[in-house]
Amino acid sequence: MERGQNMSEYAVSMEHITKTFPGVKALDDVQLHLRTGEVMALLGENGAGKSTLMKILSGVYTRDSGDITIFGHKVEGDLNTKQAQELGVAIIHQELNMCQHLTVANNMFLGREIVKGGRLDTAEMNRQAVEQLAKLGIHDLAPDTIVGDLPVGRQQMVEIAKALLVNAKVLVMDEPSSALSNAEIEEMFRIVKELRSQGCAIVYISHRLQELHHIVDSVTIMRDGHYITEGKFTDFTMEQIIANMVGREITNQFPRDTVERGKKVLEVRHLKAGRAVKDVSFEAYEGEVLGFSGLVGAGRTETMRAIFGADLKDGGEVILDGKSLTIHSPADAIKQGIVLAPEDRKKDGLCTKLSIRDNIALPNLDLICSQIGTVLRKKENTMIEKGKSSLTIKMSSADVEAGSLSGGNQQKVVVAKWLARNSRVVIFDEPTRGIDVAAKVEIYQIINQLKKAGIVVIIVSSELPEVMGISDRILVMCNGRITGEVDPRSTTEQEIMTYATQFGSNE
Numbered sequence: 434m435e436r437g438q439n440m441s442e443y444a445v446s447m448e449h450i451t452k453t454f455p456g457v458k459a460l461d462d463v464q465l466h467l468r469t470g471e472v473m474a475l476l477g478e479n480g481a482g483k484s485t486l487m488k489i490l491s492g493v494y495t496r497d498s499g500d501i502t503i504f505g506h507k508v509e510g511d512l513n514t515k516q517a518q519e520l521g522v523a524i525i526h527q528e529l530n531m532c533q534h535l536t537v538a539n540n541m542f543l544g545r546e547i548v549k550g551g552r553l554d555t556a557e558m559n560r561q562a563v564e565q566l567a568k569l570g571i572h573d574l575a576p577d578t579i580v581g582d583l584p585v586g587r588q589q590m591v592e593i594a595k596a597l598l599v600n601a602k603v604l605v606m607d608e609p610s611s612a613l614s615n616a617e618i619e620e621m622f623r624i625v626k627e628l629r630s631q632g633c634a635i636v637y638i639s640h641r642l643q644e645l646h647h648i649v650d651s652v653t654i655m656r657d658g659h660y661i662t663e664g665k666f667t668d669f670t671m672e673q674i675i676a677n678m679v680g681r682e683i684t685n686q687f688p689r690d691t692v693e694r695g696k697k698v699l700e701v702r703h704l705k706a707g708r709a710v711k712d713v714s715f716e717a718y719e720g721e722v723l724g725f726s727g728l729v730g731a732g733r734t735e736t737m738r739a740i741f742g743a744d745l746k747d748g749g750e751v752i753l754d755g756k757s758l759t760i761h762s763p764a765d766a767i768k769q770g771i772v773l774a775p776e777d778r779k780k781d782g783l784c785t786k787l788s789i790r791d792n793i794a795l796p797n798l799d800l801i802c803s804q805i806g807t808v809l810r811k812k813e814n815t816m817i818e819k820g821k822s823s824l825t826i827k828m829s830s831a832d833v834e835a836g837s838l839s840g841g842n843q844q845k846v847v848v849a850k851w852l853a854r855n856s857r858v859v860i861f862d863e864p865t866r867g868i869d870v871a872a873k874v875e876i877y878q879i880i881n882q883l884k885k886a887g888i889v890v891i892i893v894s895s896e897l898p899e900v901m902g903i904s905d906r907i908l909v910m911c912n913g914r915i916t917g918e919v920d921p922r923s924t925t926e927q928e929i930m931t932y933a934t935q936f937g938s939n940e
């Protein structure tokens with residue numbers, strides 16, 4: 434490839450990088466070449482080693498071997514986070530790293546607080562936070578807001594603002610878009626382009642392949658800890674990119690099996706909960722996947738949480754197989770056949786410090802315990818094997834911490850624990866966020882399997898191609914209400930967006 438014979442033009446070059454974790458060779462002789470003023474997409478399946486490589490570049494992990502050169506400076510020995518920062522490298526990590534109980538400004542200045550006369554200069558930090566957020570086009574976020582009170586999308590924007598506070602010349606964005614609304618993504622693209630025009634080099638990691646053409650100049654593709662190829666983005670077709678990522682061709686990105694619609698399973702009547710859910714009524718039938726579309730903040734997640742008993746209901750009724758349910762907690766919902774795989778897996782879906790085994794087994798103890806309460810290992814192992822093989826979870830053993838898995842594989846564990854149960858209704862909130870293209874197809878196959886088994890599947894998704902590709906019927910929400918119903922086989926993105934922005938006048 435004619436790209437870059439001249440080493441000095443690179444902002445970053447990494448050669449022969451190797452990294453081993455206990456039981457896994459995460460990186461094996463990997464290379465990466467990033468130029469000044471370019472946005473590079475770093476692509477690969479879940480567990481390919483993208484985050485690991487970028488953690489090495491930003492000093493979070495140390496490499497076992499290999500060379501790193503940043504702006505002509507060859508890194509001798511281990512690189513720590515402070516040195517990486519001094520060399521101009523900033524990273525926005527894949528999993529949100531916000532301190533939930535601190536304010537926006539405190540989070541942005543975490544570890545580099547401004548101090549005056551021996552005290553934190555909160556006023557100054559607030560001022561600079563507002564200034565930084567304004568540069569990102571965010572004018573309506575008070576710096577003293579507690580981060581935990583913000584929706585995930587907003588928290589992500591705070592992370593971006595935080596990374597930009599240090600004068601970054603190389604910015605690594607590890608899946609920044611997965612939690613953002615469309616408007617926020619556009620805003621972020623504008624920022625990325627602005628940074629690029631200022632000469633910043635950007636590594637952009639994303640599983641939303643459809644969005645890449647907006648901002649990406651070059652690609653580097655990895656598979657299974659190996660470097661596969663690199664080049665100009667426009668020199669590849671999407672099929673070639675996918676084939677390089679997964680090592681085979683994927684013909685149908687959105688498989689949808691058609692099943693005859695059966696009897697009514699779930700009915701929700703006039704559900705009200707907090708400010709976000711104003712009045713929601715709908716029905717769901719055997720043999721259908723019901724999609725929920727809408728903008729971030731429309732109340733979809735809150736609706737599902739209220740049905741599931743994770744949030745308090747202020748009114749309304751949930752009827753399952755003709756029987757009105759009393760649900761005060763998720764435990765009530767699970768017992769009666771309704772489960773929810775939540776959107777923020779780190780907060781609600783997964784105990785990262787527990788093993789994969791425990792994550793899958795704990796919510797299902799009733800299924801694997803003997804009458805006297807001891808865990809029946811054989812049943813437990815069967816359950817875990819089932820999850821592992823039906824979802825192809827990439828792990829060295831079921832006994833490692835769930836937090837050590839790659840992002841997408843963590844998401845599979847969340848799904849696996851609910852697969853073990855014989856539920857009537859399975860609700861997925863953003864089930865494929867951060868999941869690679871091949872694993873997405875696997876999750877869709879699982880959704881199809883559930884559907885064929887007569888289970889109602891509800892899916893909340895902000896990715897229009899996804900919700901249109903796999904649902905049998907779509908309800909669109911706006912401002913705490915259902916504003917439209919469409920047939921995914923004949924609808925358009927425009928029609929859905931029209932309903933999604935139908936704000937009522939009776940506020």
Ligand SMILES: Nc1ncnc2c1ncn2[C@@H]1O[C@H](COP(=O)(O)OP(=O)(O)OP(=O)(O)O)[C@@H](O)[C@H]1O
Pocket residue numbers: 454455457458459477478479480481482483484485486527827837838839840841842867869
């Ligand atoms: N701290 C760790 N301890 C043990 N193994 C790890 C650790 N971090 C990563 N790994 C392993 O290294 C491999 C590469 O993981 P990495 O997170 O870099 O993948 P990724 O390409 O970022 O995937 P994703 O798209 O899912 O985020 C995986 O097999 C993962 O389980």
Ligand SMILES: [Mg+2]
Pocket residue numbers: 483484485527607839840
């Ligand atoms: Mg990753």
